[in-house]
Amino acid sequence: MNLNLSFQIAKTHLLAKKRQTLVAMLGVTFGIAMFIVMISFMQGVNQFLEDSALDASPHVRIYNDVNTQRPSILDAVENGDDQINIVYHQKPKQQLTRIKNGLQMVSMIEQMPGVLGVSPEVSSQAFFNNGPIQISGVIAGIDYPRENRLYNLDSRIKTGSFKSLLANPNGIVLGATLARKLNVKVGDKVSVTTPLGGNITLRVVGTFGFGIGTVDNIRCYTSISTVQEILGKDASYITDIHIKMNDPLQAIAFGKNLSKQFNTYTEDWSTANQAILAGEKIRNVMTFVVSMTLLVVAGFGIYNIMNMNVINKLKDIAILKATGFGGKDVVAVFLLQAIIIGLAGGLLGLVIGFGISYLLSISPFETGDMISLKTFPVVFRVEYYVMGLAFGLITTILAGYFPSKKASKIDPVAILRG
């Protein structure tokens, strides 16, 4: 078999029918360009959602899960298979949301391998008084340098600064939407009331936006000691420990270990953000289904064109066979045409796909305050381009193979005799 010669014949055939070749090529080009755009965009959306969920939430969170359903004393004392205990109107026990030895746990976890940062928090429900209206929210007392390391707070700031929390013990940083609802700006005062009745007036030193409604709407930050003061607790009172890992995927196992080690309730990001992860899976499936459909359609186009090509070239095939070209040579001639179409169309598709993805990534996208997006989220990764080209080639080779095989089986005698 002489591939070079087959290639030469394939090339001549393709160049002789330029328009037909172009149409077949454009089918592949369109399929692959769409594949690249779809996957880059969908993965961009996935990445964005995952990032915003992961950025604003800890990889592992340790807290005390307040559970009002507790077994009654009767169950503990009198139990057996032959009896049923009924206790009416059992009242919940006074439970503290504090984590025992929280600060010691923080310093221990900080030493563990794979941990990026640990931040203790004191958080409480709170009401913000704006004239006669009370708006509910959450006030979180944080250790600014530690919290900043976890959530990169400085990049979320809209006005003012988080640093002022260090200098001003009565400072507070409000979520941007919350600040707007309260109609306060940096320098204004807000009154904060806790459900237990503690009240304090704090000065707004900044506003921030995570781009997540549920955060920006209700959350505000102040120093740990300020919250402990409102709640009337001592300096070791901690309600939450937030942990970020170097690798988010390790968080799940790490969280389970911590839970055993300290006998506390832990929650990892995948449990907290199950909806996002499920959405990601669905989008991935959708991307592949749509892209595959496009490529299969392109493949059928190539199959049709190659089939027609073989029928148009019956005479040529007969001559090639008569002059000594074997079945393999004939397969090579037609399969090479399909491969050339696939490769050329595929490469063009990659270029166009990249172009559209790039345009998408720089086109402005107005979403308002809720989402911190300025342009469409698009991810550029070499794998997608390699995958696109591979899919394109596989489709064209499959689409070209069957007509080529048919061509190689043609009986030259029937055609040459006329």
Next chain:
Amino acid sequence: MSNTVLQASHINKYFYEPEKFQVLENVNFEVKKGEFLSIVGKSGCGKSTLLYILSTMDTDYEGNLEMNGSRLTGLSQDRLADFRNEHLGFVFQFHFLLAEFTVLQNVMLPAQKLGKYSTKEIEARAYEKLKLVNMEDYARKQSSKLSGGQQQRVAIARALINDPTIIMGDEPTGNLDKANSNLVFDIFRKISHENHQTIITVTHDPDFAKGGDRIIEMSDGKIVSGGR
């Protein structure tokens, strides 16, 4: 016997469509090196069928076929293709050239397939063969632009490119006018007498047949005269 290039013995061939019908009946003959042989007979007598069996393209027959001392009956399609490439040249009635290729490319293709010479040598040889059929001035032309007679001469050049032992023609002059027929005949004659290549043609043209060394006449699938 040593210069026998083709030996066909006890060739039987049937057609099955629309019903079983014997086309060739116990055909036996030999062809010597450098012989110019014509097979004649009425339409439907089986002469074309015989030629395509000799060409090795039709393998559905009974009997034994030997060429150049090797038995061809029962070989695989790919082996037969290689054999055709090296030892056989074809000229068809409808001067089948590859329309998208130039005259030169058409002539060069079988040699490139054989791969015995470098591309440069093949090109030189192709020019030489085109000169033989007086077509060297058209070498760079698209083959579809040529007239019928010119195409037939190019087809002969293509048949000669690998210096085959046998050149087969299926009505090589069937589609040509008198002048072109004579031209083709002169080329064939020259090939057989000067290059000592064997020529086997099926023809309806009595003048063409008479000019050759031997005539095999067929009727109803049997050789009636000229067989040896």
